Amino acid sequence: MESRIADFIKERRKQLELTQPELAERAGVGLRFIRELEQGKQTVRLDKVSQVLYFFGCQLGVVEMENA
Amino acid sequence: MESRIADFIKERRKQLELTQPELAERAGVGLRFIRELEQGKQTVRLDKVSQVLYFFGCQLGVVEMENA
DNA sequence: CATATTTATACCTTTTAGGGTACAAATATA
């Protein structure tokens, strides 16, 4: 189960040298949510994802379909 | 409660001259979901949003924070 | 290799998203 969003978050977190518990706390979401999010869970809540992305200075947006 | 994603979907739907019930059916989601989504509800499920965007040939992605 | 750190999985509880539907409000059309 891959996910661009998941990969983005995982990579950004590592760039900042944060553990999952640290990111969870600083982004203001639950630890389990971070775990599931990074593992590509699709049935997550949009506002929670936005909350994490906001911590990284990003946000969700509509983009073209990528062919791959 | 504004939302870029909500606005995108509402506009795309109108471009295709679809009613909310029609979009709901064709995208394979509930009518109430379409309603709430277009009204900018933030606590929606990511997979459902993706499902609607897919119908429009788009998807969710991480983008830079927009200043406005 | 042994140990420490980090990540993944499992269990339970509370909250709520989503679906269906009915009706009201708003908008478009004759």
Added chain:
DNA sequence: TATATTTGTACCCTAAAAGGTATAAATATG
């Protein structure tokens, strides 16, 4: 304006997301 169409709101129900936590698995470090 009257009527038809579309959209918004309110109701109930079911399924499951999210949180907390404990423990196992994996990874990193000495």
